[in-house]
Amino acid sequence: MTELRVQVEGIGLWSPQLTDFDALRRLLDGHALAEPVARPPTATLSINERRRAPESVLVAIEAASQAVAMSNRNADSLACVFASAYGDQATTDYMCRVLANAPTELSPTRFHNSVHNASAGYWTIATDCRAPSTAVCAGHASFGAALLEAAAQVCADNRPVLLVCSDTAGMGPLGELIDCRIAFGCALVLSPFSDGAALPLHLSLIPETSGETQLPQPCKAWMRDNPSAACLPLLAMLARGVGQCVLAASEKLGLRAQMEVTA
Amino acid sequence: MSVTTLPLAVTAYTATSALGLGLDAHLHALDQQRSGLRINDFGDAPLPCWIGRVPGLETAAVPDDYAQWDCRNNRLAWLGLNQDDFFTQVQAARERYGSARVALFLGTSTASIRATEEGYRRVDAAGRIPADLHRPAIHTPHSLTAFVAAALGIEGPCLTISTACSSSAKVFASAERLMRLGIVDAAVVGGVDSLCDSVLFGFNSLELVSPDPCRPFDATRRGISIGEAAGFALLERIDANPKASLRLLACGESSDAHHMSTPDPNGRGAELALRDALDRAQIDVTQVGYINLHGTASQKNDAMEAALVARLFPTSTRISSTKALTGHTLGAAGIVEAVITLLALREGFVPGNAGAISPDPACTAHFAWENEDRPARIALSHSFGFGGSNACLAFGHVRAGASP
Numbered sequence: 074m075t076e077l078r079v080q081v082e083g084i085g086l087w088s089p090q091l092t093d094f095d096a097l098r099r100l101l102d103g104h105a106l107a108e109p110v111a112r113p114p115t116a117t118l119s120i121n122e123r124r125r126a127p128e129s130v131l132v133a134i135e136a137a138s139q140a141v142a143m144s145n146r147n148a149d150s151l152a153c154v155f156a157s158a159y160g161d162q163a164t165t166d167y168m169c170r171v172l173a174n175a176p177t178e179l180s181p182t183r184f185h186n187s188v189h190n191a192s193a194g195y196w197t198i199a200t201d202c203r204a205p206s207t208a209v210c211a212g213h214a215s216f217g218a219a220l221l222e223a224a225a226q227v228c229a230d231n232r233p234v235l236l237v238c239s240d241t242a243g244m245g246p247l248g249e250l251i252d253c254r255i256a257f258g259c260a261l262v263l264s265p266f267s268d269g270a271a272l273p274l275h276l277s278l279i280p281e282t283s284g285e286t287q288l289p290q291p292c293k294a295w296m297r298d299n300p301s302a303a304c305l306p307l308l309a310m311l312a313r314g315v316g317q318c319v320l321a322a323s324e325k326l327g328l329r330a331q332m333e334v335t336a
Numbered sequence: 337m338s339v340t341t342l343p344l345a346v347t348a349y350t351a352t353s354a355l356g357l358g359l360d361a362h363l364h365a366l367d368q369q370r371s372g373l374r375i376n377d378f379g380d381a382p383l384p385c386w387i388g389r390v391p392g393l394e395t396a397a398v399p400d401d402y403a404q405w406d407c408r409n410n411r412l413a414w415l416g417l418n419q420d421d422f423f424t425q426v427q428a429a430r431e432r433y434g435s436a437r438v439a440l441f442l443g444t445s446t447a448s449i450r451a452t453e454e455g456y457r458r459v460d461a462a463g464r465i466p467a468d469l470h471r472p473a474i475h476t477p478h479s480l481t482a483f484v485a486a487a488l489g490i491e492g493p494c495l496t497i498s499t500a501c502s503s504s505a506k507v508f509a510s511a512e513r514l515m516r517l518g519i520v521d522a523a524v525v526g527g528v529d530s531l532c533d534s535v536l537f538g539f540n541s542l543e544l545v546s547p548d549p550c551r552p553f554d555a556t557r558r559g560i561s562i563g564e565a566a567g568f569a570l571l572e573r574i575d576a577n578p579k580a581s582l583r584l585l586a587c588g589e590s591s592d593a594h595h596m597s598t599p600d601p602n603g604r605g606a607e608l609a610l611r612d613a614l615d616r617a618q619i620d621v622t623q624v625g626y627i628n629l630h631g632t633a634s635q636k637n638d639a640m641e642a643a644l645v646a647r648l649f650p651t652s653t654r655i656s657s658t659k660a661l662t663g664h665t666l667g668a669a670g671i672v673e674a675v676i677t678l679l680a681l682r683e684g685f686v687p688g689n690a691g692a693i694s695p696d697p698a699c700t701a702h703f704a705w706e707n708e709d710r711p712a713r714i715a716l717s718h719s720f721g722f723g724g725s726n727a728c729l730a731f732g733h734v735r736a737g738a739s740p
Contacts, residue, residue, distance in 0.1 A: 179538060187538070210495075
C-alpha cells in the first residue's frame with residue numbers, strides 16, 4: 074500500500090495529569106505524575122471566549138496552541154483537522170436533558186456549541202485562520218483516522234496541517250453509556266517531509282488495528298478512559314525519537330507509524 | 337497554495353429527501369418545482385414551522401444483521417442506499433478494486449442524536465438510557481459511517497466529517513485526496529441527516545426557523561425550513577471509466593474566522609472556498625454555467641451569497657437555491673445539492689430558485705427564478721456551515737465525443 078511521509082514540527086498534549094508533551098517525557102523517564110489540574114489555561118482564547126467556550130473546546134485549543142507554538146508556524150495560515158470520538162458530551166447531555174423537559178428553553182449559545190466543529194470554529198476565529206478546517210470522527214479509531222486525513226492533506230496539497238484530537242469526560246445517562254471518564258487532548262503540526270527533518274514520520278496502512286507498545290501503566294488507563302488517548306503510542310514514540318507503533322484507523326485498518334532513520 | 341485536483345468520474349449517485357426516493361423523484365420535483373415541505377408534524381409538541389420529512393421511516397427498520405445500528409438516521413441511510421441501484425454499483429466496485437481499496441467518507445451534523453434524545457425522554461428508574469436504546473453504536477457521531485461501512489462491506493479508510501452544513505460537501509475533498517495519493521481506487525461519499533429535536537429547537541433558539549415555508553432570496557424571507565435527507569455518490573478514476581460523463585472537477589475549502597453561527601457578511605471565507613475550487617479545477621468564472629447556492633433563506637446567508645456571486649460572476653452564470661423544495665437538510669445538504677447539480681448538468685437545465693415570491697432587491701440578473709432550458713458544461717454547488725466552515729464543489733459534464 075502507498076505510504077505517506079511527513080514530519081512532525083509540533084506536539085501538544087493536555088489532560089489533567091499530562092499538561093504538555095514534556096510531562097509525557099518525564100513520565101517515560103520514570104518520574105512521578107504531577108497532581109491533576111482542573112482546567113487548561115487556553116491563553117489563545119480571549120477572556121470572553123474562554124468563558125463562553127465549553128471544556129471540550131478549551132482542551133482542544135490548549136493542545137493545538139502548544140503544538141503550533143512548538144512548530145513556530147503562524148496559526149492563521151495552517152489548515153486544521155479537529156477530531157473527537159464523541160464531540161462535546163457535556164453539551165450533548167445538556168441538550169438532551171433540556172429537550173426532554175422544556176425544549177423551547179434551549180440556550181442558543183449551547184446549541185451552536187453542540188456542533189462537532191465547535192473547536193475548529195473557536196480556533197479559526199481566535200487565530201484569524203481562513204485556511205480549510207475540518208471536524209471528524211471515527212469511533213475508537215478517531216485519532217488514527219484523523220492522522221490519515223491530516224497526513225493526506227499534507228502530502229496531497231503540500232501544506233502544513235494542524236491535527237487535534239480530544240475528548241472530555243461523559244456526563245449523565247449518555248456518560249454512563251459511553252464510559253469516557255477523563256479529559257484528554259493531543260495535537261500535532263505535520264508538514265511535508267524534508268531531508269534532515271528532526272521528527273520524520275513514515276505512515277502506511279496495514280490490515281491490523283493494534284501492535285505492541287511499551288507504555289507506563291497510567292498511559293494504559295488513560296487509553297481505556299478516553300479514545301483520544303489512543304495517540305499515546307505515537308507520542309511516546311516521538312518522545313523516544315525511535316521505533317514504530319500501530320494506530321487503529323478504522324474497524325479493519327491500522328496505520329503503522331515509523332520514525333524514519335535519517336542519515 | 338496552488339494545487340490542482342485529480343478530476344474524478346462520478347459513476348453512481350442518488351438522493352432521498354422530502355422530494356422522494358431516488359433520482360427520478362428528484363428530477364420530477366425539480367421539473368415541476370414541487371416543494372416537499374409540509375407543516376411540522378414531527379414529535380410530541382411540534383414548533384409552528386414547515387419541515388422536509390421523508391415518509392415511512394418510523395416503520396422501516398434496518399435489516400436484522402445491523403440491528404445494533406437501528407435508528408431514524410440509519411433507516412434513512414439504508415433507504416437512500418437502496419435507490420438507483422447504488423448498492424449494486426458499490427458492490428461491483430468493491431469486487432473490482434477489493435474492499436480495502438474503497439474508502440468511505442460520510443457527512444452528518446447530528447448523526448443519530450435523535451436516539452439519544454429519545455433515551456433521555458425515557459430514562460429508566462435508575463436514570464439510565466432504556467434497554468432498547470442502550471446500544472453504544474448509535475450514541476456516537478460515527479454511528480452513520482460505521483453502519484454504512486458494515487452494510488456496504490467497505491474495508492478501506494472510513495471517516496465521518498461533521499462540519500455542520502458543509503459536512504457532505506467536504507467529503508468529496510477528502511475522497512479526492514486519498515485517490516490522488518493512490519491510497520484507494522474508489523470512494524463512496526455522501527451524507528445523511530434526519531429530523532430531530534436538537535436541530536428543530538436549536539435553530540428555533542437562534543430565531544432562524546421560518547414559520548412559513550422557507551423563501552430563499554425573497555425580500556421578506558423569515559428563516560430556514562429544516563429537512564432530512566440521504567445522498568451518496570461513487571467516485572472512481574476517469575481512466576478506468578472513460579465513458580462516465582459526469583465528473584468531480586474540484587472541491588474548494590476555507591474557514592470564515594468570523595462567528596460561530598453567522599457568516600462573514602463580506603463573504604471573504606466563502607470567496608476563498610470558491611476561488612480554491614476554481615483554481616484547483618483550472619477554470620475561470622466565465623466557464624461556470626450554473627451555481628446551486630447554499631441559499632438557506634436566513635437573512636444573513638442569502639445577503640452575503642447574492643453579493644458574492646454578483647461581484648464575481650458574469651450574468652451568463654445562472655444561480656438558484658433549491659432549499660425551498662427539499663428544506664435545509666443540514667449535514668446532508670452538500671450531497672443533496674451535489675446530486676441536484678449533477679442532474680442539472682445531465683439534463684441540461686437550470687433549476688429555478690423556488691419559494692421566492694418577491695425577490696430581494698439585492699438579487700441580480702444572475703438568478704434563475706424559474707427553470708431554464710440551458711445546458712451547462714460546468715456547475716458549482718455552495719455549502720457553508722456553522723463555525724465558518726465553507727466548501728464549494730465543481731462538477732463537469734463531458735458530452736459524448738467531446739474532449740474532457
